[in-house]
Amino acid sequence: MAAPALVPTTPGAKPRLLCVDDEPHVLEALRDMLRRTFDVRVASSGREALAMLRRDPRSYAIVMSDMRMPEMSGSAFLREARRCAPTAVRMLLTGYSDYGAAAAAVNDGQIFRFLTKPCDRFELKRACAAALAQHRMQVTERELLEQTLHGAIQALTDVLALASPAAFGRSARLKELTGALARAAGAADTWEIEVASMLVNLGAVTLPEGTAERIHGGASLAPHEVGMAARVPEVTGRILANIPRLEGVREIVAKHVRRYDSGDLPEGARMLRIAVDFLALEAEGAEAFLALETMRGRDGVYDPELLETFARTLGVRSHSLVVSELQLAGLEVGMRLVHDVRGRDGRLLIARGHLVTAELLDRLNNFPPGHVHEPLRVVAA
Numbered sequence: 001m002a003a004p005a006l007v008p009t010t011p012g013a014k015p016r017l018l019c020v021d022d023e024p025h026v027l028e029a030l031r032d033m034l035r036r037t038f039d040v041r042v043a044s045s046g047r048e049a050l051a052m053l054r055r056d057p058r059s060y061a062i063v064m065s066d067m068r069m070p071e072m073s074g075s076a077f078l079r080e081a082r083r084c085a086p087t088a089v090r091m092l093l094t095g096y097s098d099y100g101a102a103a104a105a106v107n108d109g110q111i112f113r114f115l116t117k118p119c120d121r122f123e124l125k126r127a128c129a130a131a132l133a134q135h136r137m138q139v140t141e142r143e144l145l146e147q148t149l150h151g152a153i154q155a156l157t158d159v160l161a162l163a164s165p166a167a168f169g170r171s172a173r174l175k176e177l178t179g180a181l182a183r184a185a186g187a188a189d190t191w192e193i194e195v196a197s198m199l200v201n202l203g204a205v206t207l208p209e210g211t212a213e214r215i216h217g218g219a220s221l222a223p224h225e226v227g228m229a230a231r232v233p234e235v236t237g238r239i240l241a242n243i244p245r246l247e248g249v250r251e252i253v254a255k256h257v258r259r260y261d262s263g264d265l266p267e268g269a270r271m272l273r274i275a276v277d278f279l280a281l282e283a284e285g286a287e288a289f290l291a292l293e294t295m296r297g298r299d300g301v302y303d304p305e306l307l308e309t310f311a312r313t314l315g316v317r318s319h320s321l322v323v324s325e326l327q328l329a330g331l332e333v334g335m336r337l338v339h340d341v342r343g344r345d346g347r348l349l350i351a352r353g354h355l356v357t358a359e360l361l362d363r364l365n366n367f368p369p370g371h372v373h374e375p376l377r378v379v380a381a
Contacts, residue, residue: 014039015061015132020049020077021093022069030064033121034128038062045069046077050084057085057188061135062128066117067094078110086188087139089131093117145245146191157198164205164212170279171198177275180313185271185306189248193268196252200272203235216283219346220373233257261300270303274310277302285352286377288316290338293323294377325375328365333358335378342373 017038019030027042034040041060043049046069053060063081067074078090092114112134113127160168178197182190204212211225221229233253240250252268260270274295281291292311295302323338333356341350341364349372354360356378364372 015135016041016059017062017064017128018043018049018052018060018088020044020046020063020065020069020074022066026066030124033124037125038128046072046074046080049077050080053081053085053088056186058087060085060088062091062131063088064091064093064128067092075110082110084188087135087142089135089138091115091127091131093119149245150191150195153195153198160202160205164209168201168204170216170283171201174198174200174275174279177278177310177313178271181271181275181306181310182268184309184313185267187267187271189268192248192252193271195246196249196256196268196272197275199240199249200236200253200256200276201232202239203232203237206235207232214346220342220344222344259301260303265303267306270306271310274302274307278310284339286339288314290323290377292316293379294325294338297323297325323377323379325377327374328372328376331356331361331364331376331378333361335380337376338379339377341376343367343371344373 015038017034018041019027019034020043021027021030022044024044027044031040031042038061041052043052046065049063049065053063063078063085065074065077065081069077074092074094078092081088081090090111092111093116094114095117112131115124115127157168157171160171174197175194179190179194182193187193204215207215207228211221211228213219214221214225215229233256237250237254240246240253248266248268251266252272255265255269256272256276258265258269258273260273277295278291281294282288286294292307292314295307335356337350337352337354337356340348340352343349349364349367350360
């Protein structure tokens, strides 16, 4: 009986298949059976395989795992693989004693197919051919969805930018920054991150025009305006809830306001927080390197690795300056102001660049309590 023909591939561009098994002789046998059609990669544990997938999530067409492995079972590994490499089709190799667990994994939607060990050569190749066809169909559907949604949302934000330039004036810049960061970091779902950046201010359509303009210009907000601005992500989430297939986008938008050290943040939310805060600092007049140094000084707010990747995408090198954010009570003689000091009414009190002297401290402390907009951003002398 002849082996079934797999989907033809272009020489030098074989689809990549990852085999995971703790037995070296099994990995070698799988490689021998499949290497003519696939670029076969192997891993001896679930943890090793997950590290490989995270490095290049979109390069794998198929992930095949043994069921019984130490530390992490095949079904647990494939469940995690589904999260970090969602476009890869997953298959499970299992013994007869694990039949029930394998069937449950199929029913839970974790895997495309399971095969019993020892697996017939022809059955294995037929299963891989079907998995590859499934992968190509999923990729085609995903690309169509991404392009359709992306185009529709681009049209929507273009119209909103004309109707409310203060609320949406920086959408294009935000999309550019998050997209560059996502690509530099090797994110699996770049389109979701870009769409989230385009829609993150959607709830700002509910803001009064004056408030939107003050946010856009980095000006101080009145207490009631601060509350309205804080509710924008929640309003955006309610609007997006009416659009299907945007679950990942909604999660990014909803969680991007959280600190990195709060835990359980999707990568897209961590990226969006960095880009949003960078643009806010730019709007206040900070140069790029000062904005980045300010963000580096906010311990626990940002993913430090992503922040450094972001700096590299901007082409901004780290300076020796360390920017600190202080309340007025913490200001000391000898510090230098790196951002304008303004009153709560938006009036300029001290221009950035001034060295803090005893006289300047006296002037600031003579204002009524709460009049000086805090925090103040300074560098040590």
